Amino acid sequence: MCAGAESIFACRECGREDHPYGSRHCARCVLRERLTDLLTDPRTGRIHHRLQPVFEELIASDRPQNGVWWLRKKPGTGPRLLAQMACGAVEISHDTFRALPSDRSHDYLRSLLVAVGVLTPIDLRIERMHPWLEETVAGLSTQDAALIRRFAHWRVLRSMRRTARENHLTRGMADAARRRIRMAIGFLVFLDTHGSCPATATQDLLERYHAHVGRSLNHEYAFIAWLRECRINTRLTVPDVKRPPPEVTVSDAQRWDAVEHLLHDATLRRYTRIAGLFTVLFAQPLSRIVAMRTDRITLTDDGVDVAFHAIPIRMPPVLDDLIREHLAHRATRPETDHGWLFPGRIPGHHLATENIRAQLVAIEIKPYEHRKAALFGLAGDMPAPVLAELIGITDRNAAAWAALAARDWTGYIADRAR
Template identity: 30%
Template structure:
């Protein structure tokens, strides 16, 4: 094919069709088939191409027509009506916000591909034809896979479903499934521990806004460990009510990796007098053992700030870890509104107070925010101004920290060793109490790090 800009091969033709951009003359977002003398892109109308007279049969605007004779926006609206229509052929009123966010995109081509090919779109088409299926409860009953998660996020973004803490909901769903498969004599003990202790505490933490993926996994591990402990008692012919100290010591000796995990269940059982006379021996706290050489640490930071071949999200994450010792669970929860700037500097509010950013990192975060604002509507959290700086695959959800850790490793930017090294460097320069306040670290954690570098904040607190 030949366009005004010259011969176009098939791969480039389809690439251009999927990547419309603002025309340098009319500013309309269209496929750019020509160039100005300065090298800026022109649409077919502005460069008098033979397709200049092509007009959408609905809106009559000059457009890059689809096979149905419609411009991309009108074609998308038409396809969404077919996708979301009920048996009467009309889109229900409660789904109109969903149509609005899906059609509110400068570039409709990604959404057109999503409607045509995505398993999530096919699942949505099935659900809208089933009364009562667009609820959290109905979605919880489906296989918890990527399409289900995506549809849930999309419905929350559109305001059709209320926003909820998915980490907490995942734990509650897992607990319900786990209890249903327990022997009755185990369920009678595990149920109150799981529901009235673990899940209730998780709800309190969620209400404070600090219930992370890692927290949910930790709570599930506590319940799973209690199950394994009761099964071990059965195997050895023991009863929880007659459990003695040597029995508990034998468990911890034969299950050293679970010695700290079982503590939550034993403390709960003692508080309810299910067991008595037991001493809980906490495993000694271990100091971090994985660090980086100083020169390697600084070289990785330099890569994050200057290496343009690295993905933008990798550069931002790697720099935040190495500059501020932030864990991935905290980084993925950062929202775009936490970034600010004035005439002098750029800032990121990590906990309660703005922290000044290096100019290069500030520019990277600005670039990421600009990228988010240009993302197609069905991928961004437009119903919530607090969009995540690192959004996940599902609308309204942050990036999974475990997947982000894998991505960093693939780029030779390990997270754990880098964070430990950054903590050592920061705690040597900043009083622990100040670091805890700025970066949202628990005070006792900051104090342990200070002890590791032979410092203590007691001198800071005693200062006038």
Template identity: 30%
Template sequence: MAAKIRVTWPDGPVCGICFTTALRTRGSCPNCGQDRLLPGKNSDGYDICRDCAGITTNMTCEGCGAETERFRAGHCIRCVLRADLDALLHPHTPPDLSLKRLIGVLAGAGRPESVYTWMRGANTKELLIRLGTRSIALTHESFDALPGSRSVEYLREMLVHHGMLPDRDRQLAAFERWLATRIQDLAATPPIQAPIERFARWHHLKRLRQLASPGKSLNTAVRSAKQEITESGKFLGWLLAEHGLTIHGLKQAHLNQYLSEGPSTRYAIRTFIVWLIKNKEVARLDMPHRYAATKPLITQQQRLALIRHCIESTASPVGFRVAGLILLLFGQPVGKIAALKCLDLQPLPEGLHLSLGNVPVLVPAQIAPMFWDYLHDRPNQQTGNGASRWLFPGTMPGQHIHADAMMGQLRALGIDLGGARNTALRSLVQELPPTLVANALGYSYQIIHKHGADAGVPMAGYAGKGALPR
């Protein structure tokens, strides 16, 4: 199982992996003091330059002259990337500044080998060829017309991230495409399609467009809209199949029967029913809210043990441990944690602060270095996602990590998401006035006051509106 020997240098035989590692070690040579590649070792085990080590292997790119590993035909990986991309994209015939910039972004990535592998994939290569022949224009409309795939969305988001396509809300655009498909699927049953289309467009789509703003995540709002539209369609299908009625024949008895005979997800039709009543499409009906029978909780001892685990564990990536601490200490929803920006971590004279509500909250001194180190060494920025503004960058350029991916990792840390959040909030309202907690953590006063009541906080603790002291 020994690695295959690639070269033999004065300090011994070198396998392929060690060869690549050696040609990526750079710094000041302790023997001659020059700042250059340090592939060799001296008698004390320190990394030294090629000349001081007596290495004769050629390590100079014939294209750019850089001292580095020669990837192909005497050229480094970056020169190879530029040549291959130039052949695919033809940025000079006719001249296209955006394509020239795309070549520069890809060839200048922190991990060019990954870019080389990515662009050789069949789907990606076809997209690049079509960009080069100009059969795909650099517009969102052109990308929307392509069959949906991760390759298409990855390239699109890379172009947006680096300013070669105009920015737009990705979640809103995806919802619009989903909605068009959903309405088309209902075309065979006009009595269902018509009210669902009106509800979806006039209520949900209008609301999502109003909510959309730079840096704001629509993940939760889009999820809720999809569920309400889907469940409302199911309800109309049931009403037609079971009673032969359209929405205009709906009575209270039908509504009661539907809610009582099925799962709790049926209560997601409430917004639809309220919208119908408001628009005078049905008579006034009693549509109850659905409240959870209990709130999940963990014990304070379990919460403290999880906090310690997030601080001390080395088995999980530090980013997810930082996310776990934000959940366990400040009771934040995972969707909001995933959408935090780098600017939300602020070094102030009193210490490192995190912006969650109206005023920044202090990150405990014991974990502040962990947060600070993570901020300056975030993952997923070595290919098309460099200089990401997100505290938790995703694998898609310009996007933060998806909330579902973060949820899975936090559960792998042993965290009961709902229980941890509720226990954290109850602990905070027992220590501080609920209104101050609401201001600091970005919650509504009603939600935090409810947690205060559940925790048995006396009414004297319900101070007026204010800010949590720094």
């Protein structure tokens, strides 16, 4: 209402003006109507009891317009499958999805059902590995295929599950897992062409394979180590090649230029600025940043504290304001955030690392290189034990960076005790 006149933007049903959609109704009311039609069980005339959480999640979303678009007049794969579940045509279970293609539409709906508690928790990156594995070993002999399956399940997938439980599994890690399996297959094929097998392979054959592929055997180390652990072949060894120290390719001046850019460029997305500053100032990897929860942030009258590891760190000016603004925006729809500091597009999931990385690279900030520069700078400013506690790296890693920064903190503990 303005000066007693009825607003032309007000919804005819709820009277709100914040999400206009068409000339009569707001997007949230349109979404409510269409979702009700989609999820109603014809046997009861009500929304299917198991899909009620889906209804509530989508209705409470930040932008109901996106939900309306998803349920457009010619609904896509996800809405059609939801309608089939609502009327009982297909079962609401993970088995239904396992029988369907693992594409973006099916994965989105499956993630939504997991996020709202309709389906049990599952990591799609691990789930996708199973059909991929079967396709990959299809051309191998029965014996080799069985060996690769054992390696995949007991070494590769086991490691992925452990990382997923810590909420650190990324797309890059999943790609690396596939690469280990493909490399193991490549080694088996090489052995077969030379009349050998994993149990009879010699060190000479392994070294000839190394020369054949023309790269470090570190790529095949996981498979060779597994063969030794299982006592399939204890004769094979991979030389322990000492890694060279990391190269810091970003200068101190370039690092602080990046800080200034992220602090003051209002054209960038706020979450990109915050995540970039966490990397450039506090050497946090993007995989850890996107998995942060809001309980790691403490707001006080004096400032904003962020706990990357054991000890909270007081944020500098401007960054603290950005974090406050970000949390205030998230607080408008807390039921859709699921506790993530950076909630992603898929309900129940945090933002993907690739989302932020691409935006930072577009402004010539390379997260990996700038993180190394931050580690180098921080290691020169504080003792290794303090650095490890503050930013969440191991004592050994902190000591290595301190050595690279040419700072000797060996007397720190004794000095602190005095």
